[in-house]
Amino acid sequence: MPTLRLLFDWTLYRLALLLAAPLIPLRLLWRGRRERGYLQHWNERLARGPAPAAGALWIHAVSVGEMRAAQPLVAALRAAHPDAPLLLSCMTPTGRATAEALYGSFATIVYLPYDYAWLVRRFLRRAQPRAGILMETELWPNLIDAAARQGIPMVLANARLSARSARGYARLPALARACLARIAAVAAQSEADAARLLKLGAASVHVTGNLKFDIAPPPALLERGAAWKAQWGQRPVLLAASTREGEEAPLLRAFAAAAPAAVLLVLVPRHPQRFDAVAQLIESAGLSWQRRSELDGAQLHAGTRVLLGDSLGELFAYYAACDVAFVGGSLAPLGGQNLIEAASAGRPVLVGPHTFNFEEATRLAIEAGAALRVGDAAGLLENALQLLDDDAARARMGEAGLAFVARHRGAAARVAGLVAPLLKAR
Numbered sequence: 348m349p350t351l352r353l354l355f356d357w358t359l360y361r362l363a364l365l366l367a368a369p370l371i372p373l374r375l376l377w378r379g380r381r382e383r384g385y386l387q388h389w390n391e392r393l394a395r396g397p398a399p400a401a402g403a404l405w406i407h408a409v410s411v412g413e414m415r416a417a418q419p420l421v422a423a424l425r426a427a428h429p430d431a432p433l434l435l436s437c438m439t440p441t442g443r444a445t446a447e448a449l450y451g452s453f454a455t456i457v458y459l460p461y462d463y464a465w466l467v468r469r470f471l472r473r474a475q476p477r478a479g480i481l482m483e484t485e486l487w488p489n490l491i492d493a494a495a496r497q498g499i500p501m502v503l504a505n506a507r508l509s510a511r512s513a514r515g516y517a518r519l520p521a522l523a524r525a526c527l528a529r530i531a532a533v534a535a536q537s538e539a540d541a542a543r544l545l546k547l548g549a550a551s552v553h554v555t556g557n558l559k560f561d562i563a564p565p566p567a568l569l570e571r572g573a574a575w576k577a578q579w580g581q582r583p584v585l586l587a588a589s590t591r592e593g594e595e596a597p598l599l600r601a602f603a604a605a606a607p608a609a610v611l612l613v614l615v616p617r618h619p620q621r622f623d624a625v626a627q628l629i630e631s632a633g634l635s636w637q638r639r640s641e642l643d644g645a646q647l648h649a650g651t652r653v654l655l656g657d658s659l660g661e662l663f664a665y666y667a668a669c670d671v672a673f674v675g676g677s678l679a680p681l682g683g684q685n686l687i688e689a690a691s692a693g694r695p696v697l698v699g700p701h702t703f704n705f706e707e708a709t710r711l712a713i714e715a716g717a718a719l720r721v722g723d724a725a726g727l728l729e730n731a732l733q734l735l736d737d738d739a740a741r742a743r744m745g746e747a748g749l750a751f752v753a754r755h756r757g758a759a760a761r762v763a764g765l766v767a768p769l770l771k772a773r
Contacts, residue, residue, distance in 0.1 A: 356522035360488055364463060371461060381620040384440020391458040394469040399455040403434035404766075405476035406504075407459055410442035412685060413482040416505055418449060419561030419759035420480070425453075427763055428770065434474060441619065441659075448660055462487040471497050478769050480504050484512065491526045500531040500769040504762050505558045507536045508543040509682070509703045516547055524548030532765045534758075537707035553765060556758035557708055559687045564663045569692070572667025579647050579668070582611045583735040586669035586694075588662060589617040589684040591676045594699075595625050597724035598678070599632040599653070605728045608652070610735065613639075615656030615665055617675060617684065622657040629653050666692035670741060671734045673697040673727055676704075683709065690717045690748030695734050695741050697721055711755070717748035 379386035390396045404424055408414040414437060421433065435446050436459035446456045460466035467490040479494055479501045481487075486503075494501050508516075516523040527533070527549040534555040535541035541552045576584065585606075587598055595614060602612050612634075616625045629636045636653040639661075647654065656665055666672055672694045677683040682704030689696045696718035702709040712718035721727045734741050 353521035353525055356519040356525075357488075360519065360522055361464075364461075364489075368463075382440055384443065387440070388443075388458055392460055394460045394466050394473065396457070398473045399434045399457065400432040401475040403432040403455070403474065403476050404428060404478060404480070404770075405434040405436065405474060406480045406482065407436045407485055408442060408446070408482040409437060409485055410439040411445045413485075413505075414442050414445040414449065415562065416558045416685075417482055419558055420504060420762055421450060421454075423759040423763035424766065427767060431477065431770075434476060444659065459490075462489045464489045464493065468493045468497075471499060478502065478766060480766065484508055486516070486523070486526045488522055488526050491529050495529040501529065502762075502766055502769065503527075503530050503533045503544075503549075505536060505555075505758070506533050506544060507540045507704070507707075508547075509706060510543070511682075511703060513543045513547065520547075531769055534762045534765055536758075539707060553761070555761040555765070556755055557687070558758045558762065559685055559708070560691075560752055560755040561757070561759045562688065562691070564667070564688070564692050568661065568663035569667045571661070572664035572669075572692075575664065575668040579611060580649075582609055584611045584613060584669045584671075585731050585735065586613045586615070586665055586672045587675060588615050588656075588665060588672055588689065589675040590614065590625075591617050591679055591681050592621065593679040594675055594724075595628050596632075598673075598727065599628055599634065601724040601728040602653075603632050603634055605725070606652075606732065610652075610732070611647075611654060612652065613654045613656055613665060613669060615662065619657070619659060622655065626655055626657075629655060662688060663692060666694050669694060671695050671697065671731050673699075673731065675699075677701050678724060678727070686712055686718060687752060691752045693745040693749050695719075695744035696748065697727055697730055699723070699727070712748070712751055715747050715751040715754075717744055717751045719744075 375385045406417055408417050433454040435450055435454050435456050437443050437446055460470050471493050476499055479499055481503050483505050527547055533544055533549045533552045535544055535552055536557045538554055541554050545552050634652040635650050637651050639656045639658050666689050672689040674684050674686040674689055677699030680701045683702035686696050687708055690712055698709055698718055698720055700722055719730055721730050
């Protein structure tokens with residue numbers, strides 16, 4: 348029966364890929380209308396182009412968050428294996444841009460082909476990596492199967508699996524079990540993640556913690572943020588970071604209705620292709636505003652109520668420049684974004700009700716006194732304004748955030764320790 352179920356799951360998966368094939372170029376063209384990066388490097392998505400150096404340590408990080416989370420692991424692996432080439436693959440243009448900025452001086456960066464058996468086989472034959480590390484929960488069945496057949500050990504690093512995601516994988520239980528059984532080591536973020544992964548069929552699961560605790564705020568960005576704050580004057584600053592579609596409009600309405608004129612809202616959308624759409628939302632809310640991209644060499648006007656953070660790679664600077672930080676993706680049912688960065692900058696953190704993608708980190712931050720949960724946009728403004736009026740409360744939460752992050756560091760060394768014996772075996 349298990350063999351029949353596996354055959355059924357494989358058939359469904361491959362049929363879905365076959366049906367999706369004609370839509371892939373259309374999707375790339377459609378997304379390329381707003382984000383030109385989707386129109387580039389199509390040869391890499393077909394496992395073509397210059398071959399990477401053989402014998403590399405290969406890390407796959409699908410987009411921006413995963414690529415940034417890999418930073419401490421990349422540093423640990425480079426320190427432990429200084430002679431090994433490094434190959435990073437991703438799926439999105441913003442992920443690629445992030446990789447170029449962080450690792451472009453020493454690593455090869457490519458798009459990972461779509462999960463068609465013949466494409467991933469070609470990719471692995473050309474790359475010949477010593478080992479592959481999949482960041483978070485990137486379970487691509489054909490890729491994992493091809494790696495096993497070619498003797499390439501695979502590690503699932505910084506693995507997280509929400510209850511919702513676990514239910515999704517359980518729809519094809521035999522295929523999920525077959526994938527996880529071929530993973531040489533799973534480095535889970537938490538005990539809850541480990542339990543769900545074990546239940547799905549993972550064999551070698553270790554709780555190593557969250558790599559994002561190991562990311563130190565870059566001093567240059569902290570200095571940049573401090574300089575912004577000085578330029579903006581003595582105004583209280585509320586930051587809404589990594590906001591997603593459906594969150595900005597209610598937040599702007601609540602801000603227009605409740606916030607004193609002196610308070611500055613810095614609004615930083617998660618996805619750059621939405622910058623112009625969010626600008627229109629600010630206009631519709633009737634609030635005076637400026638763009639961060641137009642501030643270099645210019646002053647923030649005294650009457651500006653909203654600053655649109657339409658820049659990339661400056662999130663730590665935004666955290667350093669604010670007094671209170673709301674971390675988006677959590678007012679709408681989207682699972683939340685990474686609140687660890689805000690805590691590591693020593694800022695009080697507010698999150699919405701939907702944080703299932705960062706369940707463990709959010710729970711720990713709230714328990715530590717570093718974060719508060721709010722129910723909706725009105726509650727967000729109410730709590731933010733209370734904090735902006737209470738210097739002592741902000742200081743306590745900021746200090747609690749720094750201590751919270753410091754307590755949970757060390758995941759990078761633990762994951763690198765799992766990878767080392769796999770490299771010796773090859």
